[in-house]
Amino acid sequence: MILIDADACPVKTEITEVAIRRNIQAIFVAGSYLRVADHPLIRFFAAGDAFDAADDAIAEVARPGTVTITADILLAQRVIEKGGAALDPRGREFTPASIGDVVATRDLMHELRPGLEGQTGGQGGGPKPYxxxxxxxxxxxxxxxxxxIARG
Structure with missing residues (x-):
């Protein structure tokens, strides 16, 4: 199963193509309605608008054998802790060996970014164009x- 943190995912079409070609269920999870392909393998789940609702829904069902697509490093960490695989939308795989360093770098960069009125996280250039x-x-x-995963 492929679980997708879908709110800002730029590779929805690519995930759908791969899921259908490989005959694997893909579940797009978002805070509110999101249109997905009309295919029996492709589903949508509205997690609600509570803070981290989509992340919590994905983390709840992640397990060995699932692949989660997310740019959210903390969600990737939660998925890996449950034995699932996690990829970002550029194809970088988060692994048990790498996730600690990735989270630490994320935290450090968050602290180093000057924010508005003394708060962190308020400034940055964002990712390069897709x-x-x-x-x-x-x-x-x-x-x-x-x-x-299929090979076990």
């Missing part, structure tokens, strides 16, 4: 992870 190569890298990474 390119065609990023889509290809993502699809290749998702296929690689799904193949590894």
């Amino acid at each position: 390119a065609k190569a990023d889509r290809a890298n993502f699809k290749n990474a998702l296929d690689r992870v799904l193949t590894r």
Whole structure:
């Protein structure tokens, strides 16, 4: 099963294509309604508008054999702790060996960013624009992870 943190996911089409081609269920989870492909393998779950509702819903069902697509490092950490696999939308896989460093870097960068009125996290350039190569890298990474999981 593929679980998608869908609110700001730029690779919805690519996930849908891979899920259908590989005959794997994909569940798009978002805070409110999101249109998804009309296919029996593709589902949508509205988690509600509470803070981290979508993350909590995904973390609740993540387990070994699931793949979660998210740019949220803390959600990726929760998924990995439950034995699931996690990929970001550019195809970077978060692993038990790497997630600690990724979380620490995230926390450090959050602290270093000057914010408004003395608060952190208020300024930054954001990620680089999403390119065609990023889509290809993502699809290749998702296929690689799904193949590894299928082989056990």
